Amino acid sequence: MSTMDIHEVLSLLPHRYPFLLIDRVVKYKENQHLVAFKNVTINEPFFAGHFPKRPVMPGVLIVEAIAQATGLLAMKSRPDQVWERAVYYFVGIDKARFKRIVEPGDQLTIEVQLDKVRQGVWRFNGKAHVDNEIAATADIMCTARDF
Numbered sequence: 001m002s003t004m005d006i007h008e009v010l011s012l013l014p015h016r017y018p019f020l021l022i023d024r025v026v027k028y029k030e031n032q033h034l035v036a037f038k039n040v041t042i043n044e045p046f047f048a049g050h051f052p053k054r055p056v057m058p059g060v061l062i063v064e065a066i067a068q069a070t071g072l073l074a075m076k077s078r079p080d081q082v083w084e085r086a087v088y089y090f091v092g093i094d095k096a097r098f099k100r101i102v103e104p105g106d107q108l109t110i111e112v113q114l115d116k117v118r119q120g121v122w123r124f125n126g127k128a129h130v131d132n133e134i135a136a137t138a139d140i141m142c143t144a145r146d147f
Helices: 006-012 059-077
Strands: 002-004 024-029 033-039 086-098 107-118 121-130 133-146
Touching: 002 006, 002 059, 006 024, 006 059, 024 059, 033 059, 059 086, 059 107, 059 121, 059 133, 086 121, 107 133
Parallel strands: none
Antiparallel strands: 002 024, 024 033, 033 107, 086 133, 107 121, 121 133
């Protein structure tokens, strides 16, 4: 099993604050699975409007965190296919479900499992949870393209 600190995450993902939603990868196995963390803090810019009286992390951002984790796993799994101008784009989502709110102080654990790769499109099963309680699940598709 391997890990990635924030510096390696930044070297692979094009996202930056406030849209980088992966803080650390705690383990991954190429072509199989990856586990990452997102520390959710009250100073996240989306909390100012979602919702001021009861801050809740938007579900679409939880799904985006899952998608960013799939990009990291894809890039680490096939480094020979990652070229200087390549970006892994989020191209599809199926079966998204939201089960628990995520709020300031939570640590979101993101887990992705590679399902298959066909014609350059990667398909993953993803889930996000807080304290072993499922927050969201989704099947994610991504593909590499020049930016």
